[in-house]
Amino acid sequence: MRIIAAGLNYKTAPVEIREKLALSEQEIADMLAGLRASKSMMEGVILSTCNRTEVYAVAERKEQFMLDLAYIMERKFNLSKEQFAASFYVHEDNAAVEHLFKVTSGLDSMVVGETQILGQVRDAFLYSQSLPATGAVFNRLFKQAVTLAKRLHTETRIGQKPVSVSYAAVELAVRKIGALAGKRIVVVGAGHMSELAVKHMQARGADRIIVINRSYDRAAQFAGRFGIAASSWETLPELLSEAELVMTATGAAESVITADMLRRARLNRSEPLLMIDMGVPRDIDPLADELDGVTLIDIDRLGAIVNENAEARAKEALKLTPVIQKERNDFALWMKELGVAPAIAALREKADAVRESAYQDMLKKLPELDERERKVIGKLTKSIVNQLLRDPILNIKELATGRGGEAAIEAFTRIFGIEEETRRIAEPDAADADGEDDMRNAIA
Template sequence: MHIISVGLNYRTAPVEVREKFTFAEKDLPRALRGLMDTKSIMECVIVATCNRTEFYAVVDRHQLCGHYIRSFMERWFGLSREEFTNHLYMYEDEKAIEHLFRVTSGLDSMVIGETQILGQVKQAFLLAQAEKTTGTVFNMLFKQAVTMAKRAHSETMIGESAVSVSYAAVELGKQIFGSFHKKSVMILGAGETSELTAKHLYANGATQVIVVNRTYERAASLADKFNGTAYSMEEAISKLHEIDIMISSTGSDGFVISREQVQEAMRRRKSKPLFMIDIAVPRDLDPSIAAVENVFLYDIDDLENIVQSNLEQRRSEALKIEEMIRQELAAFDQWYRTLGVVPLIRALQTKASDIHMETMDSLTKKLPDLDEHEMKVIRKLTKSIVNQMMQDPILRIKEMAGEKHPEEAMDMFVKLFALEEQLNQSRQAEDVKLEDNAETIKSALGHKQTPVVTAVPVFAHP
């Protein structure tokens, strides 16, 4: 078995390509079942967001599975592979697992350390579970990835510093006001960044919102989002003394607010602090306004510097998460290596149990005068002897499965304890079970191909 990840994201594909590979939420269950129908795929999860579309799969032949998944993408999205192959990446085994850990913890995000992707991966996994497209491997791997990401965000400061202009503006405002409770905001212009900054301020307690724009209808539309008021520029100037925060991004060729206008407003507001954010290029607010007492003026460069500084802090915290990922990779590898040992241990336990039962039957025949209590004591003591005899071999084979060349150790284990018969019986029983399950699933889903129910083969290791 092998684990692979095939996908495209904001680094490898522009938005005009990514938007061709989106899934409607209602279509994802059918897509998962269709992917499970793809040859060689034993388990699968689809992670689809605005910045990435990724297909995770447990496969039995990694050399061809990239081809099979690309074929699925061609069929599902109705595109020829020539249109998207150059935008795809593919990771195998340890690299695929590491990639999942990086995605879930936010290290692979456009905004490093963001937490939204964690919820998106978790939902993708839960949906795959509900559609029965995950099994032993992905049930463990995705739970481990989600748990590690939660720990990464709780044990580091990667998500605590602002890394967008809008968040940086809010962070600055908190330093000045402490709280935005009942603070009033004026927005000059109705651009995306201005709107986003106003949204964050409003969510943090700012109440009154005034929107000013050359097109009154657009100003009114934005004002409605915050239960605010739309004003003309002339009206806005007369309201300067009533506001606490100004966000400006008008696209004007010259200054729209002068130092004199701000000085007059400050006299009327009795020098209470005024927080002004100039996001426009060229600037809307006269830079000399910064000299007015109790006025805190910041332009786009000031905010970008804060963002870059905070990004550096996040990158520093990311190094701690990278170490967590290395530890999680080792833990998953250790668990994965032991999967092949499970059938061997079961076979040994089965053989020991059969020998014990035969011995007790023989004892009953040879000592027919033993009463029920005596038989119970003997059965308990002999079973204890058997279990103690098996304890060390089981412990050793688990340890050896985590070392190099585990196949040799497990092959020797089978030969030493003569477990071939028990393993064959187990495989035959599993084959019958898989056939029954496959027919049930095929009947229920109406598939042309039968989804493969995950069965961990002996000696499984990527």
């Protein structure tokens, strides 16, 4: 089994490419189903955010998996082979595990140490698990990644400075238009990004914020939490005519503010208008930046100010490299032990069957035993079996994680005559829930 992490992010692909792969839950489900149907992927999790789309897979062959992934990218998401080759990175095994740990901990984010990605990774895993598209390997790996990220944010200073894309957007707005107090501000969208932006703007003195959303009820609830005004979607053109600052983060599939809409709005005013688009896909038509009196900032152009505020976090991140590597090595050891788990489970299964058969024969030959005596003998026979198995199991675990581990496992199964049982437990299609429990118990 190989663990593969393949994807693109804000470092490897511009927003025009990333917005093509801003996947809905249904698209993620379809993509995972397609990859599993192709037999090139045994387990999968897809992480899709405004700054990255990554496919994590447990696969037998990396080459076949990447061919199938490239085919889906081209056919379903209109990403050419050239764009795929130029934008996608691939990590394998230990490198893939380390990459996931860094992503989940915020060490690979545009804003180093940000915590939003932790929840996004957790949600991506839980959704894939619900399909179900995960198994023993990813159930373990993603739980470890989330636990590690929580610990790093609690025990270090990696997340102390308040930097995020929304924070950077507000800082940039202050630089461009000055103090926010008294400025007419329109926030388009009522999601998490907009919530952070409003918090940061109010902290900088903003007191004339109006939120607008396609669902007025959601806009009204959002406004109630922050003591600001809400307006219906139909009033957007009118609000654009009056605003001095517009911030957007809707998650819509296409632009919600067009250049034509802005041209009409500009006819009614003379003040400059600053527009900050935090959405992927973009909420504002890029042509808006060409209009007189309009300054448009998209999410990629926020990178510079983000970097200014991230220097301290970057220094802290360097200190975390040994911690990440230790966690990576711990998982690699678990993976090696996972290879021997079917053999251990098969040995225990055979030993339990032999013990139970001998115990039942004894009961038939000694019918005068009372219930207490039977329990005592039952516990004694189980204890004998466990003591006999203890050293062989400890030794094969040690041998399996070293050089020549596969040969050691093969010899182990032949010595105890458990080849067939081991194959039955190891094969996912043949193994039932009890077999999976046996493997987990064997590792414990």
